[in-house]
Amino acid sequence: MRYLPLTPADRAEMLGVVGVSSVDDLFRDVPQTARRDGTVDLPNHLGELEVEQELRALAGRNRAAGDGLFFCGAGAYRHHVPATVDHIIQRSEFLTSYTPYQPEIAQGTLQYLYEFQTQVAALTGMDVANASMYDGSTAAGEAVMMAHRVTKRPKAVLSGGLHPHYAETIKTLAHVAGVDIVRQPAAIDGEAAVVDALDADVACVVVQTPNVFGTATDVAKIAAAAQAAGALLIVVTTEVVSLGLLKSPGEMGADIVVAEGQSIGNGLNFGGPYVGLFAAREKFLRQMPGRLTGETVDADGRRGFVLTLSTREQHIRRDKATSNICTNSGLCALAFTIHMSLLGEAGLRKLAALNHQKARALRAELAAVPGVEVLTPRFFNEFAIRLPADAAEVVETLAGNGVLAGVPYSRLDPAAGLDDVLLVAATEMTPDNDIRFLPRALARVLGAKEQG
Amino acid sequence: MSMNSVGRPTRPEAAAPAQAAGVPATLSGGRGLLQDEALIFELGGWEKTGVDLPNVDPDGLDLGDLVRTAPIGLPGLSEPEAMRHYVRLSQKNHAIDLALYPLGSCTMKHNPRLNEKMARLPGFSDIHPLQPQSTVQGALALMDRLAHWLKTLTGMPAVALSPKAGAHGELCGLLAIRAAHEAKGDARKRVLVPTSAHGTNPATAAFVGYAVEEIAQTEDGRVDLADLEAKLGPDVAAIMVTNPNTCGLFERDIVEIARLTHAAGAYFYCDGANFNAIVGRVRPADLGVDAMHINLHKTFSTPHGGGGPGAGPVVLSDALAPYAPTPWIVHGEDGFALVEAPEGPAERAFGRMSAFHGQMGMYVRALAYMMSHGADGLRQAAEDAVLNANYIKARLQDVMTPAFPEGPCMHEALFDDAWLDGTGVTTLDFAKAMIDEGFHPMTMYFPLVVHGAMLIEPTETEPKHELDRFCDTLRLLAEAAKAGDAERFKGAPFHAPLRRLDETLAARKPKLRWRPEAALAQAAE
Numbered sequence: 017m018r019y020l021p022l023t024p025a026d027r028a029e030m031l032g033v034v035g036v037s038s039v040d041d042l043f044r045d046v047p048q049t050a051r052r053d054g055t056v057d058l059p060n061h062l063g064e065l066e067v068e069q070e071l072r073a074l075a076g077r078n079r080a081a082g083d084g085l086f087f088c089g090a091g092a093y094r095h096h097v098p099a100t101v102d103h104i105i106q107r108s109e110f111l112t113s114y115t116p117y118q119p120e121i122a123q124g125t126l127q128y129l130y131e132f133q134t135q136v137a138a139l140t141g142m143d144v145a146n147a148s149m150y151d152g153s154t155a156a157g158e159a160v161m162m163a164h165r166v167t168k169r170p171k172a173v174l175s176g177g178l179h180p181h182y183a184e185t186i187k188t189l190a191h192v193a194g195v196d197i198v199r200q201p202a203a204i205d206g207e208a209a210v211v212d213a214l215d216a217d218v219a220c221v222v223v224q225t226p227n228v229f230g231t232a233t234d235v236a237k238i239a240a241a242a243q244a245a246g247a248l249l250i251v252v253t254t255e256v257v258s259l260g261l262l263k264s265p266g267e268m269g270a271d272i273v274v275a276e277g278q279s280i281g282n283g284l285n286f287g288g289p290y291v292g293l294f295a296a297r298e299k300f301l302r303q304m305p306g307r308l309t310g311e312t313v314d315a316d317g318r319r320g321f322v323l324t325l326s327t328r329e330q331h332i333r334r335d336k337a338t339s340n341i342c343t344n345s346g347l348c349a350l351a352f353t354i355h356m357s358l359l360g361e362a363g364l365r366k367l368a369a370l371n372h373q374k375a376r377a378l379r380a381e382l383a384a385v386p387g388v389e390v391l392t393p394r395f396f397n398e399f400a401i402r403l404p405a406d407a408a409e410v411v412e413t414l415a416g417n418g419v420l421a422g423v424p425y426s427r428l429d430p431a432a433g434l435d436d437v438l439l440v441a442a443t444e445m446t447p448d449n450d451i452r453f454l455p456r457a458l459a460r461v462l463g464a465k466e467q468g
Numbered sequence: 469m470s471m472n473s474v475g476r477p478t479r480p481e482a483a484a485p486a487q488a489a490g491v492p493a494t495l496s497g498g499r500g501l502l503q504d505e506a507l508i509f510e511l512g513g514w515e516k517t518g519v520d521l522p523n524v525d526p527d528g529l530d531l532g533d534l535v536r537t538a539p540i541g542l543p544g545l546s547e548p549e550a551m552r553h554y555v556r557l558s559q560k561n562h563a564i565d566l567a568l569y570p571l572g573s574c575t576m577k578h579n580p581r582l583n584e585k586m587a588r589l590p591g592f593s594d595i596h597p598l599q600p601q602s603t604v605q606g607a608l609a610l611m612d613r614l615a616h617w618l619k620t621l622t623g624m625p626a627v628a629l630s631p632k633a634g635a636h637g638e639l640c641g642l643l644a645i646r647a648a649h650e651a652k653g654d655a656r657k658r659v660l661v662p663t664s665a666h667g668t669n670p671a672t673a674a675f676v677g678y679a680v681e682e683i684a685q686t687e688d689g690r691v692d693l694a695d696l697e698a699k700l701g702p703d704v705a706a707i708m709v710t711n712p713n714t715c716g717l718f719e720r721d722i723v724e725i726a727r728l729t730h731a732a733g734a735y736f737y738c739d740g741a742n743f744n745a746i747v748g749r750v751r752p753a754d755l756g757v758d759a760m761h762i763n764l765h766k767t768f769s770t771p772h773g774g775g776g777p778g779a780g781p782v783v784l785s786d787a788l789a790p791y792a793p794t795p796w797i798v799h800g801e802d803g804f805a806l807v808e809a810p811e812g813p814a815e816r817a818f819g820r821m822s823a824f825h826g827q828m829g830m831y832v833r834a835l836a837y838m839m840s841h842g843a844d845g846l847r848q849a850a851e852d853a854v855l856n857a858n859y860i861k862a863r864l865q866d867v868m869t870p871a872f873p874e875g876p877c878m879h880e881a882l883f884d885d886a887w888l889d890g891t892g893v894t895t896l897d898f899a900k901a902m903i904d905e906g907f908h909p910m911t912m913y914f915p916l917v918v919h920g921a922m923l924i925e926p927t928e929t930e931p932k933h934e935l936d937r938f939c940d941t942l943r944l945l946a947e948a949a950k951a952g953d954a955e956r957f958k959g960a961p962f963h964a965p966l967r968r969l970d971e972t973l974a975a976r977k978p979k980l981r982w983r984p985e986a987a988l989a990q991a992a993e
Contacts, residue, residue: 017849018840021930022855022856027852030858030932033859033862033863034861035862036876042851042854042876043746043854045718045720046718046746046750047722049723049754050722052751056621056748056843057843058621059839059842060845061840067586068582070839072589073606074609075589076591077605077606078603079604080590080594080595082594091598091824100551102588104551106584108564108566109561109563109566110558111565111771112565112576112772113561113773114576114772116774118903118909119966120964120965120969121561121562121903121964122560122774123557123965124557127505130507131509134507134509134981134982135542138540138541143981150632150636150777151632151823154822181820184819185819185821185823187819188643188820191819192646192675194677260536262535264536276823283593285587285593285829286595286597288822288825288830289776289827289829289830301978301980310978312970312974313973314966314967318504322969324974324978324980329667330666330668331667335671337667340639341636343635343763343778344777346774346776347771350554357508357543357545358518358547359518359519359542360513360516360517361540361542362514363517363544364540364542370521372529372530373525373528376530394532396531411600412600415603420596420600420603423598427808430809
């Protein structure tokens, strides 16, 4: 077997050194009832070529975004990733290293994490950021738990524009912590309504901008109201490219910012692995979850980086830790950092403006389709439209014609009663021709439905 | 001396200079390939970019006063600068592709590049999680096949694929356990965890709202059955036991542990971090396990990537399966489908672990690895992993002190620091001297039950000559320590990109991001 270097002669010699006659002797602590003589009922080993052939066949049964027209978003976005990014993250020293527990021989990882933390803090407008979470949704869950720890209050208010998967993820954690979740009804432009739910029991309000319907919101007033009520404002962003164009949540008064970082440096990957961004005000530093990298010096006085403030973490603090997280999204964070370094401020602003412009063009085209109503008032690169038909059915029909037209809102939240709402996104990857073609394809399907 | 709570020094003591006598220092301060590398914030420019994008009409914005006007603070690098910066950084890292990486409990094994290639096929990497399910039948089939392999290897009837790492899997398992108790109207309060457990176990139990109580360990490094029996009671929700345990030993009484647990109405959560020792040879279902996470980034070789991403699917018993989180895959007349919403059969699901469906990129890599090994290869891998660890233990036991000398170990060999008594050398010093010799240190000061612990996990992907080189080197170091050559250890590493780092300083005055000089000066005022 190609991954196993020991030869039969090696094994025999080594068993001799150990002083046993067979490898079975090494498993003698396994209870008799649990020992298995033969192999389990699965296929035996395959050569590289055979594995590749089988997996290529499975991959071939999926319709890749690049195979045709594509307008999906709703928390996962298709952006161009420079070739340099994938080359660097596949370098052995980054790909096949562990968590940097021995800083003298992990400065590569530690320095890029320090760069990542700085980039995330700058982008979100916050004081400090951690070295990544699993993804945006789990980061949102951790943020609510952190607000609960900070304020010792029992309630969290989620806006009606929060991505339903995020709301469900938060609810899963909050339920066991005894935090009461008030989830406001789905609303295209309803972030400000969270203010109405503020009371002395509210630990935090969670608002998303741009929200799941694409609506961009100035959260400054919400921040002020939350602060006056003694609650924290958690701002969620699922499309970080928007921060190249929009005011940062920190600038608008957020206390904690969580985001899905997939858009920078990372592909769609059917939903994972992604990279969660987590940033906060400095005063909450010691309540933050996850790893933090800090600057220090070595014994010769040279600058270096180490994992720090680990007394918050599970391997030191055990049941008193701020979170149970250990493994994070290191390599995805590296991809983010490289891509962001290549973009720089100038490139990010341009990329964001390009996305916005593409979406505006798409909006203009779709608004002209008979029966279609654009619902989102201010958007970045994604918006919601109302169709005169069931959105999931329309999407399915268009998919059969080679067009992935967007995400029906009912896919995320079947109980919301918004079966006619479709979320459509455009990025720098969306050709102008496709923007012109979608309305025509949509009109044809809607026309056929009307006749049928 | 500054130490952390597990007894590890966190600040370098006054150390000898690294410069060997008679060798002139370089004028720049660098050493050959090892150059100091500035941060991107010191290298880059605010106007510079390494990405060429078409120009955008500046009047084409429709966002009113939501538009950002202040500078963001993100420097840009041209493409050659970016390439050079990150390649230089990479050269300051140890990696499994360079040498043995014997971190106990972490399973640092070879990461086949076939897996990387497969995960990058556009049919897997360029598909959206919310595309119509009719357009991702191959992806759902792959997830279903991975689920089948995991269920067959563990003998368990169900699996929740979506958890994103081991600790996330623990969370999933305990949430299912809590939901199962709640469904019976039986709110329980405590979770029992051995003293040798990973920190994630008590952290997870506390996160799920349980009080954590420790179970004592016997002198031979296993769960103390009498103590377990005494602590089990009607308010115990679960026990969390790692098997093989963190001392590298198989829990001989595991079946009895499960029986006692079930008799008390509690569930048995098994931490599967060490599954690599038994995969293909022992099925956790046959041990009485109710839930166990599987770190795909350990046992099934998806790369650790400097700390992640991982994946932590959780296999579940019949008792817990109804509470598994959404989504899951079903196979119907129209092919595969994802059950995403809590209605119908999903009503008892405890909720959702995260957005979307889990770590697809990791699933592809893990399945490619499993298919490459097959049932026969996985069993052989477990046997070789255990043989390699026992070989290291046998070759070092006369110069170092095994924590549990009696009987075989499983896939990792655990030593204490008794053999360093009187040498003035600590476990940390010894580990740092290993760096100078070209090896990554073993896991240090864990498990907490063994003084100055050194936990060595070689994995099955080490050839015998590399194991011999490792053992030869450790023997030489051990002899040097005992011979009074403390200098070699106290100042180590001398030959790494950096010398020992001051962790106390980092924690006392946290500098967690770069700031411009002006801002720093302002902050100091």
